[in-house]
Amino acid sequence: MNLFKSELRKVLYTKTFRLSILGATFISLLSSIPSPYITQQAGGLIQNASFMNPEIINGLYSKALAGYLFSAIFGVILMAGEFKEMTAVRTFLASPKRIHVVYSKLVIAVLGGAIIMLISTTLGAVGAYFALKHYPHTAPTSSMLPTLLGDALLTGASIGVLGLAVGTLIRNQNIAVTGTIIYLYIVERMIVLFWSTGGKWLPSGLLTAMMNVNVKISSKIGGFNYDPSNYLKPTYAAMLLVGYSVIAGAIAIKVSLSRDID
Amino acid sequence: MAVAIEFDKLTKEYDGVLAVDELSASIESGRITGFLGPNGAGKSTALRCLLGLAKPTSGSALIEGSTYGSLLKPLQRVGAVIDSAGFHGSLSAQRNLLIICAAAEIPDLRVMEVLTMVDLEDSVNKKVKEFSLGMKQRLSLAAALLSDPDILILDEPANGLDPIGIAWLRDLLRSLAQSGKTVLVSSHQLAEMQNSVDDVLVINKGKLIVAGQIDEVRQGQSLEEAFLRYVQR
Numbered sequence: 001m002n003l004f005k006s007e008l009r010k011v012l013y014t015k016t017f018r019l020s021i022l023g024a025t026f027i028s029l030l031s032s033i034p035s036p037y038i039t040q041q042a043g044g045l046i047q048n049a050s051f052m053n054p055e056i057i058n059g060l061y062s063k064a065l066a067g068y069l070f071s072a073i074f075g076v077i078l079m080a081g082e083f084k085e086m087t088a089v090r091t092f093l094a095s096p097k098r099i100h101v102v103y104s105k106l107v108i109a110v111l112g113g114a115i116i117m118l119i120s121t122t123l124g125a126v127g128a129y130f131a132l133k134h135y136p137h138t139a140p141t142s143s144m145l146p147t148l149l150g151d152a153l154l155t156g157a158s159i160g161v162l163g164l165a166v167g168t169l170i171r172n173q174n175i176a177v178t179g180t181i182i183y184l185y186i187v188e189r190m191i192v193l194f195w196s197t198g199g200k201w202l203p204s205g206l207l208t209a210m211m212n213v214n215v216k217i218s219s220k221i222g223g224f225n226y227d228p229s230n231y232l233k234p235t236y237a238a239m240l241l242v243g244y245s246v247i248a249g250a251i252a253i254k255v256s257l258s259r260d261i262d
Numbered sequence: 263m264a265v266a267i268e269f270d271k272l273t274k275e276y277d278g279v280l281a282v283d284e285l286s287a288s289i290e291s292g293r294i295t296g297f298l299g300p301n302g303a304g305k306s307t308a309l310r311c312l313l314g315l316a317k318p319t320s321g322s323a324l325i326e327g328s329t330y331g332s333l334l335k336p337l338q339r340v341g342a343v344i345d346s347a348g349f350h351g352s353l354s355a356q357r358n359l360l361i362i363c364a365a366a367e368i369p370d371l372r373v374m375e376v377l378t379m380v381d382l383e384d385s386v387n388k389k390v391k392e393f394s395l396g397m398k399q400r401l402s403l404a405a406a407l408l409s410d411p412d413i414l415i416l417d418e419p420a421n422g423l424d425p426i427g428i429a430w431l432r433d434l435l436r437s438l439a440q441s442g443k444t445v446l447v448s449s450h451q452l453a454e455m456q457n458s459v460d461d462v463l464v465i466n467k468g469k470l471i472v473a474g475q476i477d478e479v480r481q482g483q484s485l486e487e488a489f490l491r492y493v494q495r
Contacts, residue, residue: 006365013357014350089315090348090405094365096314096331 003095003104016081017112020074024067024116028124031066033131040135051137058144060132062211064124065148068203071113071156072180075163078105078112079252080173102256105164106249113160114153121152147234151210154238158245159203165248168255196230203244209237266291266413266444267312271321274307281307283468284321289446289461291412294439296459296476297448298489304468305448306344309417313342325413337366341406343416348402351391355382355401358390359408368409376404381430395422403434414438416447420454432458456485466493 011017036051039060050056082088095101125148163180170176184204192199192208199205209231232240267289274282282304289295297305310316312323314330322329330336349358359373377383380400385393393401399422406414420428435458438445449455455462462479464471471492472479480488 002367003365006361009357009361009364010350013353013361015352085350086345086348087350089344090362091365092315093313093342093344094337094362096333096336 003100004107006091006094007104007108011078011108011112014081016074016077017116020070020112020116021119023073024070024120025123026067027069028064028067028120029127031063032060032124032128035060035063035128036131036135036137051132051135054138054141054144057132057137057140058211061125061128061140061144061148064121064128065117065152065155065207065211067120067124068117068155068159068207069181069184070120071116071159072163072166072184073177074112074116075109075160075165076167076176076180077173078109079164079167080171080176081167083171084173098256099253102168102253106161106252109160109164110157113156113158113163115156116160117152117156118149121148147211151207151238154210154241155203155207158241161245161252162203162248165252168252200231201240203241205231206237206241210234210241264291265289266326267415267446268324268327269308269312269321270324272308272311272318272323273320274304274311274316275319280468282311282318282465285465285468285470286321287463287470287473289444289463291444292439292442293460294435294445294447294458295461295463296455297446297463297465298452298455298485299448299450299465299471301450303450303465305450305465306417307468308465309342309344309415309446309448313340313344313415315344335367337362337411338368338409339411340413340415341409341411342414343399343402343406343419345402345417349390349398352389354387354389355393355404356386358401359405362405362408366409372408372410376407379407379434380404396424396427399423399427403431412443414443414445414447416445418448418450420449420451428454435459452485452489456480464489464492 039056082091091101092098125145166180167173167176170179188199188202188204191202192204196205200209211234231237265288269285269287272282272285273280285304285308297309299305307316308323311318312325312330325333325340330340333339355377356373359376360370362368363370363373374383374386377386380403382397382400382404385397390398390401399419403416403419406416420431423431435445435447439460447455447459456476459476461474462476462485463473464479476485479485483491
């Protein structure tokens with residue numbers, strides 16, 4: 001409990017958490033507000049792209065989940081930041097039982113990641129709501145909001161832990177953060193877009209599956225295909241994402257216990 | 263006199279290179295012991311093993327008969343200065359110490375007391391990144407003194423201190439010893455340490471060269487001359 005309190009003070013005193021919320025909200029709004037316009041312009045690529053189709057509206061609201069990158073960055077900095085600031089020594093002197101340090105960081109990664117996503121997704125959804133007001137549209141399905149917020153919490157918590165594991169493995173904070181951004185926003189998105197068979201197993205693919213948006217998108221020009229029937233069922237996707245974070249957490253624990261502290 | 267710290271054939275190897283080679287020595291309670299040797303002698307590595315930050319390849323380093331990791335509430339018994347960095351640069355001195363207080367169950371009120379002890383009471387709210395190296399050293403000492411521990415382990419605490427700071431550190435060490443605390447202080451500045459310590463452990467290339475009361479080790483010479491004599495044997 002003491003270590004948790006200490007870790008909480010670090011989070012509240014430093015800017016990382018507040019900046020992560022701001023960054024996630026910015027990305028979320030950037031994704032959700034223009035999406036009705038983009039969807040309308042790309043109507044030819046999307047089957048049943050009418051705003052009278054509740055699935056389309058659900059899909060537009062799901063753009064509010066786009067800020068998950070910042071849950072990952074928060075997790076990365078939570079651990080890699082200790083080595084960048086060289087505070088790891090002091091942290092481990094306070095608690096030489098390193099397992100306790102890692103447990104408290106895991107709890108903070110789960111809570112912090114979830115809060116970042118909850119706030120950014122809620123504000124992003126509000127952005128989508130106001131953006132849709134400019135178009136005649138139908139209401140989303142009744143399950144949209146609880147699914148969206150549930151996915152936000154689950155994704156934020158899981159991705160936060162994945163970020164923590166990356167920060168444990170790659171102690172250079174700049175490399176860890178840059179690598180995470182490049183992987184999540186470029187590499188993984190390309191894989192999900194162009195190779196959904198493999199992409200469906202990755203966090204972005206799982207997030208897409210969890211929203212259960214039944215809209216097909218295809219483009220002969222870009223060569224990409226989005227077909228929800230290729231993706232896992234939402235429950236399985238959620239379970240797999242949690243599974244990934246459990247494995248990542250176990251790796252973080254093992255690595256932290258075995259290394260000398262510089 | 264009781265033994266506070268004990269190294270028993272402590273060996274630490276990094277990638278095939280011996281940083282500490284079968285170091286055996288005892289540090290008595292209530293005395294200031296200088297842990298001396300040139301840069302790269304293995305002092306910091308030995309202290310890191312003592313504090314559980316590095317795992318010994320073989321042998322042991324114990325504090326009051328236990329490894330640091332098995333001490334109950336270690337920060338309340340042992341204060342350590344290992345690195346003058348180790349603080350969040352964007353946070354004030356006060357907030358950095360409050361983070362440590364939370365981890366070690368130390369009352370927050372203690373922060374102002376220790377900042378006053380190290381003459382940083384005017385820099386309580388100043389960001390650590392704006393501190394000079396000497397101020398960071400004082401802050402490290404404040405962190406080590408937070409819990410008023412019985413044992414202090416200080417790795418090169420004089421680094422970055424100006425002559426006034428060094429004199430201040432000497433007085434601080436002396437007052438700590440007078441209050442019955444055990445201080446193990448490492449330094450490569452032999453001349454400066456000969457005025458501050460009761461006992462010395464001298465190591466070179468990871469091996470113990472000599473240990474004993476400072477007057478016995480010096481044999482009328484300066485500590486530097488005595489060190490060279492032992493190394494060249």
